[in-house]
Amino acid sequence: MPITYYSSPVGMIRITEDEGYVTSVHFMDEPVEPDEPSAPALKMAVEQLDEYFAGKRKVFDFPFRQAGSDFQQEVWQCLLTIGYGKTISYLQQSKLMKNPLAIRAIASANGKNHMAIVVPCHRVIGSDGGLTGYAGGMWRKKWLLEHEACVMGSGQTSLF
Structure with missing residues (x-):
């Protein structure tokens, strides 16, 4: 490999x-x-x-795939719908997936994402707007969100 x-x-x-x-x-x-x-x-x-x-790419199109259960694949597909420079909460993600009671399972699947940045789990935040867990470290999550907001010229992240 x-x-x-x-x-x-x-x-x-x-x-x-x-x-x-x-x-x-x-x-x-x-x-x-x-x-x-x-x-x-x-x-x-x-x-x-x-x-x-460099702020010149917002969507990745190289060939990628990651192993995971059907549920994990569904969660990761949902992450791909979050626009560059935007954020959603775990609650919003569960509603988008039509599974509002699965917040913890969705958060767990987000944490098992092996395609950092490409499958943008860094764009999922807490319902209160605060940064919550990120396998790559909170400082990286903060940096990535600030980078995207800066590129978008919004100065701060905005909700989906």
Whole structure:
């Protein structure tokens, strides 16, 4: 399984590929040397992440897939509908999914997302507007939301 390490403004990111699909975009807390991607899907992912961090890309279209249950896949598909620079609450996400009692299960599935930034779980916040859990660390969630708000010229994130 090809792997590449990408140096980003929010730290090192490990990107994995299998059978022509990117299978994970994962924040690293350990120091690792960045390298040149070897597989075409990894090259596309790195190029598109460069564009995202430069404020030139809002949607990713490189080939990706991640393993997960049908429910997790549904949760992750819902995340893809959240507009760039927008946020929703876990409650709003559960209502969008027509499953208002599944807030905790949805939050758990968000936490198991292996496609950081690409499948934008960082855009889900608490009902009170506060930042809540993020597998990549709260500082990264805050940075990503502020980056998108700045690119959008809104100065702060706005609700979906």
